Structure formats: structure tokens, C-alpha cells
Amino acid sequence: MIVVLDESVLAADAACSRGELTLARRSHPAFRKPYACDYNKRSQRDVPLECRESLLPLITMHSHELVQQLDIIDAENLGAHLPAHVVAQLPARGVTVFAVSDDASDTAEFSARYGFGLEDCANTIVIRYRKEGAEHYAALVSLGSLRLDINGAVKTALGAQRLSFAKREAAVEHSGMEFGGITAFGLPDDWRILVDAAVMERSQIVMGAGVRAAKLLLAPEVLRQWPRCEVASLTVAAE
Numbered sequence: 073m074i075v076v077l078d079e080s081v082l083a084a085d086a087a088c089s090r091g092e093l094t095l096a097r098r099s100h101p102a103f104r105k106p107y108a109c110d111y112n113k114r115s116q117r118d119v120p121l122e123c124r125e126s127l128l129p130l131i132t133m134h135s136h137e138l139v140q141q142l143d144i145i146d147a148e149n150l151g152a153h154l155p156a157h158v159v160a161q162l163p164a165r166g167v168t169v170f171a172v173s174d175d176a177s178d179t180a181e182f183s184a185r186y187g188f189g190l191e192d193c194a195n196t197i198v199i200r201y202r203k204e205g206a207e208h209y210a211a212l213v214s215l216g217s218l219r220l221d222i223n224g225a226v227k228t229a230l231g232a233q234r235l236s237f238a239k240r241e242a243a244v245e246h247s248g249m250e251f252g253g254i255t256a257f258g259l260p261d262d263w264r265i266l267v268d269a270a271v272m273e274r275s276q277i278v279m280g281a282g283v284r285a286a287k288l289l290l291a292p293e294v295l296r297q298w299p300r301c302e303v304a305s306l307t308v309a310a311e
């Protein structure tokens with residue numbers, strides 16, 4: 073179990089010093105990157121309530137025995153890796169940016185190579201729709217394990233008369249991002265950004281970062297607190 077955290081979490085960990093939560097072994101590759109530690113083998117139910125309550129708001133967790141070391145991009149270097157308009161809209165706290173291989177940027181390939189389940193991978197899909205006689209664009213954020221209910225829930229949420237997936241060229245042109253790396257942050261101000269309710273049930277998610285060579289790791293609560301985020305039920309269970 074890998075836990076991505078900041079110094080405030082380390083302080084909380086020190087307070088919970090009864091052995092239920094331990095720092096990662098220094099031999100673990102994830103420990104070589106800042107802000108990483110691991111839980112012991114006990115379930116969260118075995119951690120004292122006071123410890124859980126102090127830690128849960130501060131951490132994002134990812135559980136997978138094949139998790140690889142993330143190549144973290146420091147905040148001061150984001151401008152050299154991400155589009156400027158994406159960097160400008162990123163929340164100041166709660167988002168970890170890391171580099172990935174371009175050939176593993178697509179959801180299925182990323183999941184297989186980096187060990188994040190499809191249920192923790194959030195795709196940002198660009199939609200073109202018509203409403204009140206005008207053409208509009210919107211972004212839909214949904215988990216890779218679920219299927220968008222385009223002609224039902226999505227159409228209703230947008231109040232659209234008709235809608236379709238935006239063509240690749242249009243999505244790239246209007247977002248100013250690379251196809252396969254589009255993210256909710258940095259999209260035009262007149263776009264609506266709908267986030268599927270199922271996204272909010274995850275402990276953490278991985279999103280695009282505007283380019284294929286990077287990803288964002290964050291807790292869904294970061295999206296919930298973002299003023300542009302609209303949460304709605306947009307998907308049906310994958311068959």
C-alpha cells in the first residue's frame with residue numbers, strides 16, 4: 073500500500089506512534105522519492121480511530137503490489153513540462169505531477185505499466201453539443217472502468233439537444249493540449265466541466281496533465297473544491 077503525502081502527514085504519523093502506521097523501509101524504491109511511505113499489512117480498521125481521522129484528509133492512497141516509483145516533477149519545473157494554461161489553473165496544493173512514457177499515456181497502457189487500476193484512472197473526454205441553437209464544448213471526467221451514458225445522463229446534465237464526441241483535431245485545437253493527455257485544468261472558460269459522481273468515491277485518481285508525457289495524481293476532493301467542477305451521475309456500470 074503506497075501513501076502519497078506531505079510533511080503534515082509525517083507529523084500526524086509521528087503522533088500515532090503505537091506501531092499501527094510505520095514509515096516505509098528505506099530499501100523500498102518508492103521511499104527514494106519525497107512524500108512516500110507505506111502502510112503495514114493490517115487493514116485500516118486496525119489503525120486507531122484518532123489516527124485515521126487525522127490522516128484521511130491529508131493522504132491519497134494507491135494499493136498495488138506492482139506500483140512503480142513515480143518520476144515526480146517539482147513545482148518549479150512544471151512550466152518546462154506542461155502547457156502554461158494548464159499550470160495556471162492547477163490547484164496550489166493537493167496535486168502531484170509525474171512524468172510517464174509517451175507510449176504508455178493511453179489509459180489501458182498506463183494502467184498496465186504503472187500499476188494503477190482502471191478504476192483509479194480518470195479520463196477527460198471532450199464533447200461537442202448543441203443547445204438553444206448554439207454549438208458548445210464540454211469536458212467529461214469519468215473513470216476508465218465505467219462507460220459514459222452519452223445519450224442519457226450526459227445529454228440530460230448538459231441540457232443538450234444533440235451531442236457527440238469532439239473530433240480529435242477539434243479537441244486538440246480548442247483545448248490547447250495533446251490528444252491522449254487532455255485534462256480538466258486549463259480548458260476554455262466557457263466550457264462546462266462535468267465530473268462523474270463515481271470519481272468522487274475513489275481515494276485518489278490519476279488524470280491527464282495536458283501532455284502525453286505527464287499525469288496528475290490527486291484526491292477527488294481537490295476537484296470537488298475546484299469552482300469549475302460540476303458533479304453529476306454520468307456513467308453506467310461497465311459490462
